[in-house]
Amino acid sequence: xxxxxxxxxxxxxxxxxxxxxxxxxxxxxxxxxxxxxxxxxxxxxxxxxxxxxxxxxxxxxxxxxxxxxxxxxxxxxxxxxxxxxxx
Amino acid sequence: xxxxxxxxxxxxxxxxxxxxxxxxxxxxxxxxxxxxxxxxxxxxxxxxxxxxxxxxxxxxxxxxxxxxxxxxxxxxxxxxxxxxxxxxxxxxxxxxxxxxxxxxxxxxxxxxxxxxxxxxxxxxxxxxxxxxxxxxxxxxxxxxxxxxxxxxxxxxxxxxxxxxxxxxxxxxxxxxxxxxxxxxxxxxxxxxxxxxxxxxxxxxxxxxxxxxxxxxxxxxxxxxxxxxxxxxxxxxxxxxxxxxxxxxxxxxxxxxxxxxxxxxxxxxxxxxxxxxxxxxxxxxxxxxxxxxxxxxxxxxxxxxxxxxxxxxxxxxxxxxxxxxxxxxxxxxxxxxxxxxxxxxxxxxxxxxxxxxxxxxxxxxxxxxxxxxxxxxxx
Numbered sequence: 001x002x003x004x005x006x007x008x009x010x011x012x013x014x015x016x017x018x019x020x021x022x023x024x025x026x027x028x029x030x031x032x033x034x035x036x037x038x039x040x041x042x043x044x045x046x047x048x049x050x051x052x053x054x055x056x057x058x059x060x061x062x063x064x065x066x067x068x069x070x071x072x073x074x075x076x077x078x079x080x081x082x083x084x085x086x087x
Numbered sequence: 088x089x090x091x092x093x094x095x096x097x098x099x100x101x102x103x104x105x106x107x108x109x110x111x112x113x114x115x116x117x118x119x120x121x122x123x124x125x126x127x128x129x130x131x132x133x134x135x136x137x138x139x140x141x142x143x144x145x146x147x148x149x150x151x152x153x154x155x156x157x158x159x160x161x162x163x164x165x166x167x168x169x170x171x172x173x174x175x176x177x178x179x180x181x182x183x184x185x186x187x188x189x190x191x192x193x194x195x196x197x198x199x200x201x202x203x204x205x206x207x208x209x210x211x212x213x214x215x216x217x218x219x220x221x222x223x224x225x226x227x228x229x230x231x232x233x234x235x236x237x238x239x240x241x242x243x244x245x246x247x248x249x250x251x252x253x254x255x256x257x258x259x260x261x262x263x264x265x266x267x268x269x270x271x272x273x274x275x276x277x278x279x280x281x282x283x284x285x286x287x288x289x290x291x292x293x294x295x296x297x298x299x300x301x302x303x304x305x306x307x308x309x310x311x312x313x314x315x316x317x318x319x320x321x322x323x324x325x326x327x328x329x330x331x332x333x334x335x336x337x338x339x340x341x342x343x344x345x346x347x348x349x350x351x352x353x354x355x356x357x358x359x360x361x362x363x364x365x366x367x368x369x370x371x372x373x374x375x376x377x378x379x380x381x382x383x384x385x386x387x388x389x390x391x392x393x394x395x396x397x398x399x400x401x402x403x404x405x406x407x408x409x410x411x412x413x414x415x416x417x418x419x420x421x422x423x424x425x426x427x428x429x430x431x432x433x434x435x436x437x438x439x440x441x442x443x444x445x446x447x448x449x450x451x452x453x454x455x456x457x458x459x460x461x462x463x464x465x
Contacts, residue, residue, distance in 0.1 A: 012119070012314060012322075012327045013118070014119075014326055018134065018150070021131075021134070034121075034122040044119070044122065044313055045122055045313075066148075068150070
């Protein structure tokens with residue numbers, strides 16, 4: 001059964017870069033990805049998180065109110081989460 | 088060539104600056120305009136630059152650092168964005184045209200009142216007049232240090248007085264960022280404006296502004312944002328709300344390298360180095376009969392020395408230094424017309440010498456010898 005994935009959405013790419021840097025420093029697995037086509041998506045840059053890692057991310061975010069983001073959405077996995085060769 | 092015009096733009100830059108720019112030119116895509124390797128590299132570099140600026144200048148954080156192409160643009164954004172129609176603005180005669188002209192435009196086009204606080208003969212701000220002028224003002228925009236004399240002003244005191252009067256406080260740190268320790272939090276500025284190509288040792292085409300967390304500045308320029316593309320108006324989320332269009336990521340990468348050099352060498356060490364050279368030159372020039380040193384009324388000095396010869400026009404003296412001795416200084420009005428008027432040099436101009444982190448004692452000695460020879464032969 002295919003797993004869902006989670007997208008962390010932002011108002012600015014600055015927020016996205018900060019969240020990516022901080023989450024990676026905290027040991028969370030995530031990668032920068034294009035934001036999915038949704039209504040009212042603010043920034044074209046999003047962070048993609050697997051179902052396996054989402055709880056780690058949520059736990060980190062709960063302790064880091066300085067990491068700003070708009071929301072996290074869950075969607076069907078149509079990407080290869082392991083294709084991270086850039087970051 | 089002996090370069091003594093670092094208050095205009097610093098030269099040379101640390102080699103790492105050119106290396107960073109070259110690397111960026113060959114690897115960066117659009118910032119925040121795509122999610123691929125080249126675009127992410129650019130976005131991450133700009134984010135690192137925001138952090139570098141925030142750390143050095145102790146601003147509220149990376150998300151409060153908006154990049155512009157110079158401090159003039161930053162000051163225009165801050166002044167135009169915070170001064171209401173018909174509002175009262177205060178500045179001092181020590182201000183550069185990058186503060187004065189946006190204020191005069193607001194006076195002419197938006198019925199604002201502009202109050203200019205006088206400068207005393209020694210270059211000091213008349214603080215009695217300052218305290219009187221800020222009453223009823225909505226905005227105070229001042230320079231941290233005179234770009235003519237190098238006098239550093241007590242802007243923390245000015246900010247306190249401005250805030251007591253209910254005015255916002257915009258600080259022009261063009262001459263201090265990267266040259267002396269600057270702490271936006273301690274200075275209590277509502278907006279700090281900086282340029283990248285002077286003390287911060289970055290390339291021309293870089294600068295920015297850092298609004299405090301409770302300060303919202305409406306964009307002066309609207310357009311491409313990489314976000315909210317279907318909105319009719321430019322998004323208001325900082326810091327990109329003030330960065331319509333693609334920012335100069337290549338230059339900003341160089342700016343980060345310049346700041347890294349400053350952090351490694353130490354801002355206090357750089358400030359002491361430049362002040363030592365400037366003090367030596369000021370002292371020895373003052374001992375020459377026909378020389379008048381300008382300023383001296385600040386709480387500290389940057390690496391600037393401005394002087395006037397009673398026997399020779401400033402432009403001629405600077406030209407002789409350049410052509411006969413290969414020494415780069417700056418004559419003229421320095422975009423500080425009211426300061427020159429206050430100091431009585433609006434007709435004659437002045438020669439400005441400004442030291443940078445790579446100048447040496449030999450540079451100072453060469454300048455002194457050259458001025459002595461020129462004036463002796465005149």
